């Protein structure tokens with residue numbers, strides 16, 4: 001069964017009639033220039049922004065889910081995270097269990113291990129580097145074991161090793177019945193780690209399909225206004241402005 005189906009999702013002027021599907025086991029990448037609507041779409045699906053249109057999670061209309069059900073089934077990683085209090089990494093990751101009302105230490109520890117933040121378990125979040133903090137916030141989402149992870153630029157602040165590592169963690173997380181929808185600016189990483197891509201431009205979907213279908217010179221010229229060199233047969237794939 002389709003994990004998530006979107007039909008004509010719109011938000012004011014910022015997002016216009018986006019329709020797509022996400023299959024179980026799939027990592028779907030949202031790409032597009034600054035201001036294209038990637039975060040807006042993720043916020044609509046996470047229930048943070050109101051949206052017109054229809055969205056279904058495993059055939060069930062999203063608006064029929066209670067807040068708790070939604071929080072259990074959809075995990076959202078915002079682009080910017082900040083704790084108002086000086087919480088420890090253990091506290092933050094454990095907060096991921098909030099929708100379940102339990103204190104499943106094993107789930108929290110496993111998420112921390114996957115994102116390689118276990119070593120910081122007793123440290124204060126505000127005393128970690130930006131990239132370390134970003135991985136802690138991802139661990140918090142994974143600790144909730146949602147069916148669908150929505151991640152807004154999960155690798156934006158990460159070093160070369162952790163970009164690859166976190167995308168592989170999300171790939172592994174999606175395996176089976178789960179799915180991941182993430183926004184990403186690095187098109188080579190998008191081509192390498194995403195099964196399908198949705199290219200947004202000025203709030204509209206310009207292309208949707210496999211990396212080979214979406215990452216064409218014409219699409220990228222239209223969206224980004226630059227000419228690109230594309231080699232998707234190379235391992236890893238190469239997409240560079242000319």
Ligand SMILES: Nc1ncnc2c1ncn2[C@@H]1O[C@H](COP(=O)(O)OP(=O)(O)OP(=O)(O)O)[C@@H](O)[C@H]1O
Nearest residue numbers: 014032033034035036037038039040041079183200
């Ligand atoms: N709070 C807001 N109120 C009004 N307009 C907003 C708000 N936040 C973003 N926008 C506008 O909505 C449009 C889409 O923004 P969005 O953040 O979804 O883009 P994005 O694709 O995620 O961009 P980026 O790659 O820069 O993160 C932009 O034109 C932006 O200026």
